[in-house]
Amino acid sequence: MGNITTNKSIGTIGEDYAEKYGFHDPEEYFHKGARGINHEVVEMISKMKKEPDWMREFRHKALDIFLSKPMPGFGDTEVLNNIDFDNIFYYIKPTAEQSDNWDDVPEYIKNTFDKLGVPDAERKFLGGISAQYESEVVYHSFQENLKEQGVIFLDMDSGLREYPEIVKKYFATVIPAMDNKFAALNSAVWSGGSFIYVPPGVDVTVPLQAYFRINAENMGQFERTLIIADKGSRVHYIEGCTAPVYTTDSLHSAVVEVIALDDAYIRYTTIQNWSNNILNLVTKRAVANKNSTIEWVDGNIGSRLTMKYPCVYLMGEHAKGEILSIAFAGPGQHQDAGAKVIHFAPNTSSRITSKSISKAGGQASYRGLVKVHATAKNSKSSIECDALLIDEKSRSDTYPTMEIDAANVKIEHEARVSKVAEEQLFYLMSRGLSEDEARLLIVNGFIEPFTKELPMEYAVELNRLIELEMEGSVG
Amino acid sequence: MSKNKILSVNNLHVEIEGKEIVKGVSLEINSGEKHAIMGKNGSGKSSLANALAGHPNYEITSGTVELDGENLLDKSATERSLAGLFLGFQYPMTIPGVTVANFLRAAIKARNGDGIDIKNFRKVFKEKMKLLKIEDSFATRYLNDGFSGGEKKRLEILQMAMLQPKLAILDETDSGLDIDALKIVANGIIESAPKDGGVILVTHYQRMLDYIRPDMVHIMIDGRIVKTGGAELALELEAGGYDKLETEVSQEVGV
Numbered sequence: 001m002g003n004i005t006t007n008k009s010i011g012t013i014g015e016d017y018a019e020k021y022g023f024h025d026p027e028e029y030f031h032k033g034a035r036g037i038n039h040e041v042v043e044m045i046s047k048m049k050k051e052p053d054w055m056r057e058f059r060h061k062a063l064d065i066f067l068s069k070p071m072p073g074f075g076d077t078e079v080l081n082n083i084d085f086d087n088i089f090y091y092i093k094p095t096a097e098q099s100d101n102w103d104d105v106p107e108y109i110k111n112t113f114d115k116l117g118v119p120d121a122e123r124k125f126l127g128g129i130s131a132q133y134e135s136e137v138v139y140h141s142f143q144e145n146l147k148e149q150g151v152i153f154l155d156m157d158s159g160l161r162e163y164p165e166i167v168k169k170y171f172a173t174v175i176p177a178m179d180n181k182f183a184a185l186n187s188a189v190w191s192g193g194s195f196i197y198v199p200p201g202v203d204v205t206v207p208l209q210a211y212f213r214i215n216a217e218n219m220g221q222f223e224r225t226l227i228i229a230d231k232g233s234r235v236h237y238i239e240g241c242t243a244p245v246y247t248t249d250s251l252h253s254a255v256v257e258v259i260a261l262d263d264a265y266i267r268y269t270t271i272q273n274w275s276n277n278i279l280n281l282v283t284k285r286a287v288a289n290k291n292s293t294i295e296w297v298d299g300n301i302g303s304r305l306t307m308k309y310p311c312v313y314l315m316g317e318h319a320k321g322e323i324l325s326i327a328f329a330g331p332g333q334h335q336d337a338g339a340k341v342i343h344f345a346p347n348t349s350s351r352i353t354s355k356s357i358s359k360a361g362g363q364a365s366y367r368g369l370v371k372v373h374a375t376a377k378n379s380k381s382s383i384e385c386d387a388l389l390i391d392e393k394s395r396s397d398t399y400p401t402m403e404i405d406a407a408n409v410k411i412e413h414e415a416r417v418s419k420v421a422e423e424q425l426f427y428l429m430s431r432g433l434s435e436d437e438a439r440l441l442i443v444n445g446f447i448e449p450f451t452k453e454l455p456m457e458y459a460v461e462l463n464r465l466i467e468l469e470m471e472g473s474v475g
Numbered sequence: 476m477s478k479n480k481i482l483s484v485n486n487l488h489v490e491i492e493g494k495e496i497v498k499g500v501s502l503e504i505n506s507g508e509k510h511a512i513m514g515k516n517g518s519g520k521s522s523l524a525n526a527l528a529g530h531p532n533y534e535i536t537s538g539t540v541e542l543d544g545e546n547l548l549d550k551s552a553t554e555r556s557l558a559g560l561f562l563g564f565q566y567p568m569t570i571p572g573v574t575v576a577n578f579l580r581a582a583i584k585a586r587n588g589d590g591i592d593i594k595n596f597r598k599v600f601k602e603k604m605k606l607l608k609i610e611d612s613f614a615t616r617y618l619n620d621g622f623s624g625g626e627k628k629r630l631e632i633l634q635m636a637m638l639q640p641k642l643a644i645l646d647e648t649d650s651g652l653d654i655d656a657l658k659i660v661a662n663g664i665i666e667s668a669p670k671d672g673g674v675i676l677v678t679h680y681q682r683m684l685d686y687i688r689p690d691m692v693h694i695m696i697d698g699r700i701v702k703t704g705g706a707e708l709a710l711e712l713e714a715g716g717y718d719k720l721e722t723e724v725s726q727e728v729g730v
Contacts, residue, residue, distance in 0.1 A: 421568075422531065422532075423568055424568045424569075424570060426528075426530055426531065426552055427564065427567065427568035427570075428568075428570070428578075429529075429551070429552040429553045429556070430528050430529070430552050430555075430556055430561075430562050430564075431556055431578075431582040431585070431634065431638065432553060432556040432557050432582050432585035432586055432638070433553060433581060433582065433585050434553050434585075435551075435553070437581070437585070441570070441573055441578070441581060442570060442573070444572065444573070445570050445571055445572025445573035445617070445618075446571065446572055447572070448571075448572030448573070449572065
């Protein structure tokens with residue numbers, strides 16, 4: 001907090017992103033396939049990856065599902081229905097090999113990750129890091145002592161190669177290809193992402209991180225992440241993402257499956273800062289077994305359209321699910337974000353805290369579902385949605401759904417929409433803050449419940465991102 | 476003489492939504508002086524305070540205001556604060572998620588730039604909190620969020636103490652305080668008001684003036700200062716009430 005800088009001029013938002021994250025590299029790729037999607041593309045991806053037959057077949061079936069499934073009928077249907085799937089590159093392999101040494105990564109890619117601060121974060125506080133560029137993880141490193149404790153942290157492709165039995169046991173069990181059109185597409189063409197397994201009782205005390213970078217125009221990035229925390233273990237995984245600024249859209253469509261076995265704890269933190277030409281259509285779901293805890297900490301700053309509703313299935317007694325999210329919608333952006341919790345077992349609890357900020361015509365929506373099955377007696381859930389509108393042009397919508405079929409259930413729901421009040425601004429300005437500084441302080445205060453959950457470095461980074469987005473709010 | 480003049484208001488007229496609220500106020504405050512502006516609700520005293528601080532809803536239609544010899548009226552609320560004006564709010568605003576300490580740091584940084592001395596800041600901050608009998612936990616609470624009336628007013632004085640303005644206008648700082656809180660706040664004002672600066676106490680009642688003896692008392696009725704005197708004027712007012720004064724004044728001016 002208190003990251004206040006001097007006032008900058010109006011209209012610098014795009015320029016700042018362009019300079020800091022929106023640059024792109026020349027494409028000196030090992031392999032770049034043709035545009036468009038069909039069974040040959042799927043076959044090529046699977047062959048290049050030398051996958052087992054079951055995965056190859058899974059991909060082909062998923063493609064059929066994708067082709068036959070209708071578009072979702074909610075969110076931003078206009079944008080969805082205008083996606084030109086024939087114009088997208090589905091698989092780009094930037095380098096022949098993955099490396100665990102930055103010196104072996106091509107200079108231009110290394111420079112990109114340097115600019116994004118990835119090696120710096122790795123040195124300072126991470127237990128392991130995966131850097132994905134287009135379709136493949138180009139750099140991966142992982143602390144020796146965690147390896148010795150039996151923790152597995154790999155890119156998903158290596159995970160499939162090296163631990164086929166674990167992958168086969170859990171892959172697509174939480175999110176089947178049938179789930180929705182974009183989960184089916186990911187299932188057909190997935191590449192990269194993270195595979196994590198934490199053995200029983202192991203506490204991974206330092207966060208593991210993946211960084212996703214899209215470079216090419218009209219790229220489709222389809223990473224696939226699978227995290228399994230075995231009984232009584234703990235892990236915190238963080239992902240970040242950026243892309244260059246282009247005039248035409250790229251597609252990011254990930255599938256993330258998270259499984260907490262009995263007494264385990266998993267926190268999954270996302271700082272999504274895509275450029276405003278990315279369609280971010282992601283399916284994230286976690287299964288919480290007995291006494292386990294799942295926490296989604298989900299920050300959405302960038303993208304043109306995000307549709308993402310991190311979900312927890314509370315399968316075991318006393319399982320807990322928590323989803324804490326913020327969404328920032330600036331000009332031309334639509335953040336359709338939310339949360340889903342399904343209570344299956346008795347004495348389960350969930351908490352959803354959603355905060356959105358809309359500015360300069362941006363649109364933020366909360367879309368949520370809390371379902372308590374008849375089997376989930378004595379469960380409780382609290383939902384809190386807070387929207388902050390920076391000006392009259394911006395928009396916030398709330399679509400909460402609650403389906404309660406069990407007895408003795410305690411549900412709390414609160415929704416608030418507030419505007420940055422003139423009186424608040426005057427109060428802060430009367431203490432010497434400029435109008436922009438005052439507004440930024442109010443916004444930073446509004447998202448404080450979120451930033452305080454982030455590791456310090458990320459909280460600082462997030463405040464800085466919000467500051468960039470808030471520049472030139474006046475007028 | 477003019478060197479000592481902190482505030483000079485000359486024939487100030489203020490409108491809110493096209494309606495005139497302040498109808499020609501003139502006022503001079505010299506360094507080291509404390510003035511009380513008294514009046515009933517709706518007399519224009521809070522409007523005067525807000526207009527001086529640069530609230531955007533208050534339109535100054537004529538008159539001049541100088542703070543320490545500088546024209547105040549061409550400055551924004553931010554610039555007025557940086558120039559040394561402080562308004563203690565009657566109803567301080569709640570800013571969730573922003574801690575008292577961070578807010579004060581930001582306000583001081585706005586003055587001193589990045590060269591803020593954190594060590595010294597902490598030391599002064601602790602001293603002032605002690606003076607106002609504020610617990611340390613105050614620093615990490617969110618600005619006015621869930622504060623009692625008394626806590627809010629103490630926070631206003633804490634801010635004044637930290638920012639050391641040239642002129643502090645304290646708008647009904649006494650309202651909503653019980654007698655113990657009133658004593659603490661009054662003592663805080665006496666102890667931490669800038670010695671060479673000026674203070675304007677805007678109040679409805681005389682009771683705070685039992686603790687802070689004003690050099691001058693101005694009575695406002697219907698947007699005008701109708702009577703000015705020494706500290707005894709407040710006591711007279713307390714004895715006779717505003718009604719008696721209003722009758723006197725209307726007889727004098729023949730309304």
